[in-house]
Amino acid sequence: MPKPQPSPYAVDDTAPRRSVGRTVGITLFSIVAGIVVLALIAVGFVAFTAQRSFPQLSGEVKAPGLDAQVTVQRDVLGIPTITADSSHDLFFAQGYVQAQDRFWEMDFRRHVTSGRLSELFGESQLGTDKFLRTLGWHATAEQEVEALDPIARAHYDAYADGVNAYLAENQGADASFEYAVLGLQNPDYEIEPWTPADSVAWLKAMAWDLRSNIENETERAVLAAGFTEAQIDGLYPGYPFDRNPVIVPKIATVPAVGTAPDLPAEGEAAEGEGETEGDTGGDASGDTDASTAAIEWTEADSVIDAVSELVGDAGEGIGSNSWVVSGSVTDTGMPLLANDPHLGASLPSVWHQIQLKCSTVSEECPFNVAGFGFSGLPGVVIGHNERIAWGFTNLTTDVTDLYLEKLEGDSYWYDGALVPLETRTETFKVAGGEDVELEVRSTASGPIVSGLTEDFTAIAESPYVGTGGTVVAPTDAPAGDYAVSLRWTALQPGTTASAIFALNTAQDFDDFRGAAALFDVPAQNLIYADVDGNIGYQTPGKLPIRGAGDGSMPQPGWDSTYAWQGFIPFEELPVSYNPTEGYIVTANNAIVAADYQYGLTADWDYGWRAARIDELIQRAIAKGPVTADDLNAIQADDYSFIGMRLTAAYSEITTGDDETDAALDLLQEWDAQNNADSPAAAYANVLWDTLVENVFVDGRENPAPLSGQGRLFLVVDALLDDEASPWWTNEELGVSGMADMLKRSAIDAYERLVDEQDDNPSRWNWGSLHALPLTNGSFGESGIAPIEWLFNRGPYPVGGGSSVVNATGWDLGQSFETVTVPSMRMIVDLSDFDDSRWNQLTGQSGHAFHTNYTDQVESWQKAELTPWAFSSKAVDAATTDTLVLMP
Numbered sequence: 014m015p016k017p018q019p020s021p022y023a024v025d026d027t028a029p030r031r032s033v034g035r036t037v038g039i040t041l042f043s044i045v046a047g048i049v050v051l052a053l054i055a056v057g058f059v060a061f062t063a064q065r066s067f068p069q070l071s072g073e074v075k076a077p078g079l080d081a082q083v084t085v086q087r088d089v090l091g092i093p094t095i096t097a098d099s100s101h102d103l104f105f106a107q108g109y110v111q112a113q114d115r116f117w118e119m120d121f122r123r124h125v126t127s128g129r130l131s132e133l134f135g136e137s138q139l140g141t142d143k144f145l146r147t148l149g150w151h152a153t154a155e156q157e158v159e160a161l162d163p164i165a166r167a168h169y170d171a172y173a174d175g176v177n178a179y180l181a182e183n184q185g186a187d188a189s190f191e192y193a194v195l196g197l198q199n200p201d202y203e204i205e206p207w208t209p210a211d212s213v214a215w216l217k218a219m220a221w222d223l224r225s226n227i228e229n230e231t232e233r234a235v236l237a238a239g240f241t242e243a244q245i246d247g248l249y250p251g252y253p254f255d256r257n258p259v260i261v262p263k264i265a266t267v268p269a270v271g272t273a274p275d276l277p278a279e280g281e282a283a284e285g286e287g288e289t290e291g292d293t294g295g296d297a298s299g300d301t302d303a304s305t306a307a308i309e310w311t312e313a314d315s316v317i318d319a320v321s322e323l324v325g326d327a328g329e330g331i332g333s334n335s336w337v338v339s340g341s342v343t344d345t346g347m348p349l350l351a352n353d354p355h356l357g358a359s360l361p362s363v364w365h366q367i368q369l370k371c372s373t374v375s376e377e378c379p380f381n382v383a384g385f386g387f388s389g390l391p392g393v394v395i396g397h398n399e400r401i402a403w404g405f406t407n408l409t410t411d412v413t414d415l416y417l418e419k420l421e422g423d424s425y426w427y428d429g430a431l432v433p434l435e436t437r438t439e440t441f442k443v444a445g446g447e448d449v450e451l452e453v454r455s456t457a458s459g460p461i462v463s464g465l466t467e468d469f470t471a472i473a474e475s476p477y478v479g480t481g482g483t484v485v486a487p488t489d490a491p492a493g494d495y496a497v498s499l500r501w502t503a504l505q506p507g508t509t510a511s512a513i514f515a516l517n518t519a520q521d522f523d524d525f526r527g528a529a530a531l532f533d534v535p536a537q538n539l540i541y542a543d544v545d546g547n548i549g550y551q552t553p554g555k556l557p558i559r560g561a562g563d564g565s566m567p568q569p570g571w572d573s574t575y576a577w578q579g580f581i582p583f584e585e586l587p588v589s590y591n592p593t594e595g596y597i598v599t600a601n602n603a604i605v606a607a608d609y610q611y612g613l614t615a616d617w618d619y620g621w622r623a624a625r626i627d628e629l630i631q632r633a634i635a636k637g638p639v640t641a642d643d644l645n646a647i648q649a650d651d652y653s654f655i656g657m658r659l660t661a662a663y664s665e666i667t668t669g670d671d672e673t674d675a676a677l678d679l680l681q682e683w684d685a686q687n688n689a690d691s692p693a694a695a696y697a698n699v700l701w702d703t704l705v706e707n708v709f710v711d712g713r714e715n716p717a718p719l720s721g722q723g724r725l726f727l728v729v730d731a732l733l734d735d736e737a738s739p740w741w742t743n744e745e746l747g748v749s750g751m752a753d754m755l756k757r758s759a760i761d762a763y764e765r766l767v768d769e770q771d772d773n774p775s776r777w778n779w780g781s782l783h784a785l786p787l788t789n790g791s792f793g794e795s796g797i798a799p800i801e802w803l804f805n806r807g808p809y810p811v812g813g814g815s816s817v818v819n820a821t822g823w824d825l826g827q828s829f830e831t832v833t834v835p836s837m838r839m840i841v842d843l844s845d846f847d848d849s850r851w852n853q854l855t856g857q858s859g860h861a862f863h864t865n866y867t868d869q870v871e872s873w874q875k876a877e878l879t880p881w882a883f884s885s886k887a888v889d890a891a892t893t894d895t896l897v898l899m900p
Contacts, residue, residue: 108175117189232267257620275827352404416570649876689780712745775852780810850878
């Protein structure tokens with residue numbers, strides 16, 4: 014008889030019993046294992062979905078619309094060289110390639126510039142959309158496109174056709190991984206065809222990013238309610254002409270654009286100089302259904318902050334460095350040109366590197382140009398062709414003014430009469446919601462912006478005006494309600510869209526100046542070098558001539574004497590050509606001395622970077638000859654003026670706290686270099702941040718703004734020579750006098766740094782405290798951690814600082830994290846373009862998880878530049894992939 018088998022459900026009393034802890038442990042392991050399996054499945058899905066949109070780099074692709082085949086060669090960094098037989102095919106291919114690399118970025122940007130983010134992300138973006146639609150960037154871009162000359166228009170049309178050829182075969186997640194994520198919130202979204210206006214509108218966004226002094230003008234207007242005029246002047250001092258350089262100490266005499274083929278060096282007489290030309294006209298008139306949202310988008314504190322996060326932050330650190338050195342002092346006997354624009358940190362970087370090459374350069378196809386452009390915009394913005402090189406820095410001239418208006422009903426007062434407001438209705442489609450309408454109102458000065466942002470609304474509620482250098486409450490205002498309007502050169506149709514092609518094909522300084530004459534918005538310093546050994550500089554831009562006001566404060570909109578009177582004629586703008594010094598430096602410092610016949614701004618960058626660059630170039634010349642390595646070392650320079658100044662101020666101070674005094678001892682051994690691994694730099698910058706908070710903000714009934722570290726460098730530098738200043742006393746902090754404030758701030762800074770890093774100074778380092786988080790401009794700020802993880806990278810330790818040549822800015826009183834950066838660096842060698850170098854912040858690709866998404870970050874951290882192939886031989890040697898686009 015067989016032996017009975019135990020029931021599978023019977024309890025085996027002889028088996029060892031598992032402990033409760035072991036049972037729970039196995040259960041948890043099972044749960045974790047299940048999560049891991051699900052995570053692996055999710056990662057596999059993400060990887061598969063993300064890679065669907067990666068660009069095809071090799072082989073052949075049909076691209077209907079081409080006239081002939083086009084070759085696209087890419088190097089290991091994914092940088093394309095496009096060679097085509099015609100201009101049409103060249104820009105068609107550029108549109109196709111940039112859509113391959115960055116189409117989500119392009120689509121996102123056009124929704125920003127047209128005030129249509131709510132269509133993508135729902136009602137959380139309505140405030141931003143209303144502000145941007147009020148400014149009317151896209152509408153202005155449409156007017157500019159209609160005014161393009163036939164050749165430039167053909168380039169934009171060809172570019173748009175190339176983008177749309179790519180979209181014809183790539184929709185949704187096949188175009189970019191972001192569309193798969195967008196489907197969680199807005200599954201019915203469909204990509205629209207690209208248009209030339211979508212391209213041109215991005216120039217308005219860059220103009221906003223580089224909008225100069227409107228923040229300072231707004232701050233002064235808000236401060237006027239609680240500060241005296243003298244206090245405001247002390248907080249916003251004038252440019253220190255006695256200590257920091259100007260760009261053009263002596264304006265060169267050169268022929269008017271297009272009048273002479275041969276240009277004299279600076280100081281020589283110009284033969285055949287034509288009559289002054291330029292636009293002196295102008296008047297005061299201004300130009301004017303989805304599923305329920307699932308993603309909780311992170312909202313900025315204000316509309317201005319939101320716009321700045323989307324298109325670039327004009328706050329701390331925005332600026333740029335550029336300089337050009339004559340061949341008379343270089344090792345090659347030819348010029349070297351360096352440039353590193355400082356913009357808000359973004360992922361992907363704002364720049365897309367590219368070379369555009371006609372297979373045979375001719376009148377019909379005149380392009381052989383390489384450099385940095387914007388995805389969505391045809392041509393090269395900064396770079397070189399086969400004869401000239403050029404670079405940009407922000408001009409920092411005042412091209413924006415706020416006007417106080419007086420409204421009665423649907424009219425506003427102007428020169429004693431009521432004038433009807435210009436109005437239009439804007440309709441916003443909202444994902445997951447009903448359409449929303451907004452009435453946009455405009456005066457002769459521009460659109461009314463109060464009611465849209467907190468600061469502009471505060472100005473209307475507590476109005477002060479600047480009249481002839483004084484700050485007063487209006488006494489002659491007509492009846493009615495106050496409002497604030499904005500006058501800005503970028504709100505009128507301009508010609509920058511054509512200037513890009515003129516720059517790309519310029520052959521000499523005269524051509525370069527002709528292109529500069531078209532480059533009206535954003536206003537930039539343009540530096541120049543050519544293969545004949547010449548160097549130069551030109552102020553471009555549409556720069557207003559003001560009436561009674563100086564633009565530093567809001568002005569009475571009801572009085573036409575404060576209206577703009579026209580624009581500075583181009584031939585009267587500052588220019589330099591082969592200066593005797595042998596070099597030209599621009600770093601957002603003052604362009605000319607204070608005796609220049611036109612008012613340019615009250616708010617230059619204060620010149621600390623320019624002074625340091627000038628000093629280092631002079632050292633390099635004295636050591637001589639100057640090399641490209643010397644220029645690269647200057648770009649990487651971390652010297653801090655304020656760090657040096659604080660070191661001197663604290664040289665005789667002890668606090669009585671042993672740990673703090675040990676930290677202060679670090680400063681006395683420090684070289685004032687904000688190196689990433691420096692403990693002294695960490696303490697010095699925390700001390701600086703703490704000192705200005707204690708002096709100007711903490712406990713004060715009327716705190717002063719901490720924007721603009723360069724400005725505060727000058728303010729505090731003057732205070733350190735004025736022990737009697739009332740700013741040194743802060744009763745709320747229990748501090749009286751300069752010595753007491755310095756001691757208190759040193760102790761507070763030590764305690765802050767201990768909280769941030771450790772109580773062991775050997776473990777302090779500036780780089781991790783000042784680390785750069787690379788945040789994707791769209792889904793990287795979604796508010797959902799797993800989605801943000803997909804797109805964001807970092808943080809990355811960095812050195813440098815605000816108003817340092819290696820300009821990595823941070824916001825005083827908020828966080829030490831880097832927010833503005835050298836967005837790219839380049840050094841062009843005019844003796845051999847193949848010996849040139851370049852680098853950008855992140856990488857070519859906008860596709861998360863692509864090899865080229867962040868492959869340039871490590872080099873950027875070290876300020877190391879990579880070889881820049883230009884000649885056919887060098888490009889062929891660097892090529893790793895070749896794609897042929899077929900008609």
